Amino acid sequence: MGQFFYQLVASLGAAVNANVQGLGRVCTFMLSFFYWVVRPPFRLKLFFEQMYSIGYQSLFIIALAGAFTGMVMAFQMYFGFQLISVDSLVGPVVTLSLAKELAPVLTGLIVAGKAGSSMAAQIGTMKVTEQVDALEVMGINSHQYLAVPRIVAGTLALPMLSAIFLVVGNYGSYFIGTRALMIDEAIYLSKLSEFMFIEDIAHGLIKAFVFGFVIALIGTYFGFQVSKGAEGVGRGTNQAVVWGMITVLMLDYILTSFLVRIL
Amino acid sequence: MSEEIAIAVEDVTKKFGELVILNHLNFKIPANKITTILGFSGAGKSTLMKHILGLLKPTHGKVSVFGKDLGTLDEMELREFRRNFGMLFQYAALFDSKTALENVAFPLREFTKLKDSEIREKCKDLLLSVNIQEESFNKLPSELSGGMRKRVGLARGLALSPKIMLYDEPTTGLDPITTKMVNDLIVDTQNKYAERGMTTIIISHDVRATLEISDFVAFLDRGTIVEYSTVEEFRLSKNPLVQEFINL
Ligand SMILES: Nc1ncnc2c1ncn2[C@@H]1O[C@H](COP(=O)(O)OP(=O)(O)OP(=O)(O)O)[C@@H](O)[C@H]1O
Ligand SMILES: [Mg+2]
Numbered sequence: 001m002g003q004f005f006y007q008l009v010a011s012l013g014a015a016v017n018a019n020v021q022g023l024g025r026v027c028t029f030m031l032s033f034f035y036w037v038v039r040p041p042f043r044l045k046l047f048f049e050q051m052y053s054i055g056y057q058s059l060f061i062i063a064l065a066g067a068f069t070g071m072v073m074a075f076q077m078y079f080g081f082q083l084i085s086v087d088s089l090v091g092p093v094v095t096l097s098l099a100k101e102l103a104p105v106l107t108g109l110i111v112a113g114k115a116g117s118s119m120a121a122q123i124g125t126m127k128v129t130e131q132v133d134a135l136e137v138m139g140i141n142s143h144q145y146l147a148v149p150r151i152v153a154g155t156l157a158l159p160m161l162s163a164i165f166l167v168v169g170n171y172g173s174y175f176i177g178t179r180a181l182m183i184d185e186a187i188y189l190s191k192l193s194e195f196m197f198i199e200d201i202a203h204g205l206i207k208a209f210v211f212g213f214v215i216a217l218i219g220t221y222f223g224f225q226v227s228k229g230a231e232g233v234g235r236g237t238n239q240a241v242v243w244g245m246i247t248v249l250m251l252d253y254i255l256t257s258f259l260v261r262i263l
Numbered sequence: 264m265s266e267e268i269a270i271a272v273e274d275v276t277k278k279f280g281e282l283v284i285l286n287h288l289n290f291k292i293p294a295n296k297i298t299t300i301l302g303f304s305g306a307g308k309s310t311l312m313k314h315i316l317g318l319l320k321p322t323h324g325k326v327s328v329f330g331k332d333l334g335t336l337d338e339m340e341l342r343e344f345r346r347n348f349g350m351l352f353q354y355a356a357l358f359d360s361k362t363a364l365e366n367v368a369f370p371l372r373e374f375t376k377l378k379d380s381e382i383r384e385k386c387k388d389l390l391l392s393v394n395i396q397e398e399s400f401n402k403l404p405s406e407l408s409g410g411m412r413k414r415v416g417l418a419r420g421l422a423l424s425p426k427i428m429l430y431d432e433p434t435t436g437l438d439p440i441t442t443k444m445v446n447d448l449i450v451d452t453q454n455k456y457a458e459r460g461m462t463t464i465i466i467s468h469d470v471r472a473t474l475e476i477s478d479f480v481a482f483l484d485r486g487t488i489v490e491y492s493t494v495e496e497f498r499l500s501k502n503p504l505v506q507e508f509i510n511l
Binding site for chain 2: 041125126129130131133134136137138139140141
């Protein structure tokens with residue numbers, strides 16, 4: 001029995017230790033980002049390429065996810081609210097949950113799965129095929145060349161995508177609420193303006209901003225962590241998605257408890 | 264050897280933690296010659312090369328390139344300094360999202376103020392000089408054969424007119440015909456740029472292919488140079504390790 005507990009504690013300790021070390025490396029990586037992001041050359045072309053691939057290429061899927069989320073939320077809220085005859089509040093409740101939670105979090109999860117993984121795969125592949133070494137040998141800092149544009153673009157693209165999620169989600173909710181659930185259009189809109197504030201939008205956008213930064217940071221970090229072998233790239237990609245998503249969910253809680261106090 | 268010295272490695276020791284990879288290493292690479300560094304896998308060849316490029320710092324000792332002690336250069340100066348080097352990686356390491364021409368153009372775009380048309384002209388010349396024909400200029404690396412990729416990689420390495428060309432395992436794992444092609448390429452490059460100075464360093468464990476074209480051979484074993492001589496002397500070396508390696 002004592003032996004068992006000893007082993008349990010030892011393996012728990014080892015796991016914590018490994019993760020703390022990993023966290024330390026991520027922090028070092030983040031510092032390297034802040035060091036290089038403010039130093040020339042500023043490669044705008046790479047930034048725009050990344051905005052295109054993180055932002056523009058995710059537009060459709062984000063809009064689709066937004067529309068269905070808004071629609072299903074309207075349904076769910078309606079059937080609950082109807083019981084206590086407050087179905088006129090469907091609009092603001094859906095919008096508030098979209099603005100503060102669902103838009104940034106779901107956008108974050110989707111982008112972590114889509115862009116975070118492809119960042120890790122791209123950089124990981126470049127690592128194992130010595131393309132990263134080639135950059136360094138030419139005298140180009142690989143973090144500055146590969147990580148900086150991706151992280152900056154990710155940080156800026158996510159709030160935009162989240163805003164699109166929110167707008168499309170609202171249309172979805174409005175559409176279902178007024179066409180399928182027969183809530184009066186005028187009431188729906190007036191309740192919306194009564195209960196929605198700019199702070200709620202800001203709440204969601206701030207979250208999205210942080211999520212974008214973290215997802216891109218983690219995606220590029222695991223790319224650089226990849227070592228020899230093709231299975232290394234697969235593992236790096238996998239870890240980028242898993243940790244990207246988990247970090248989004250954990251940060252969501254932390255940010256929420258913080259933002260509700262200041263906004 | 265009384266020639267000009269390109270690279271001087273003086274009493275260099277490199278440890279990774281407790282592990283000693285380079286052990287009081289001393290040797291000088293003459294300028295304008297082809298020098299090969301041979302050694303078994305894990306001997307520390309790549310580590311040595313990274314020291315020459317200033318990508319790793321020695322735990323002890325110093326590395327100088329053309330008389331300049333790399334230890335005295337800061338990060339930015341080192342990056343600047345690395346433009347003296349061109350490098351051909353084992354698998355060419357072409358950027359796989361860029362065409363052959365754009366790969367060669369890359370260092371020129373990053374480090375020169377040349378106009379786009381001038382860069383394209385220069386890239387065309389470089390690619391033609393390594394026998395890549397016009398119809399392949401706009402192909403992606405994935406559409407090129409292994410031999411062609413190496414040639415494009417060489418053209419990219421030569422783009423900034425380096426004084427020192429490094430070749431990492433240039434012939435390892437290649438068929439005899441491609442091996443000959445790569446060897447010819449190395450010698451041609453050496454000769455073509457001989458006038459303005461070109462030092463070639465080859466890192467390899469392919470003895471047969473490299474002995475044919477080298478002027479000098481250094482044999483690296485467990486972090487030290489155990490044999491360093493001209494090719495003729497090297498073949499006749501009494502060192503049992505060297506003999507074992509040659510007759511592999
Ligand atoms: N960054 C590092 N940290 C720890 N150990 C390292 C590091 N880089 C290399 N080594 C170790 O140093 C030793 C020599 O490695 P190196 O890559 O220089 O050998 P090599 O001669 O190039 O071999 P190969 O022919 O296989 O490429 C190896 O045992 C390797 O594990
Ligand atoms: Mg090696």
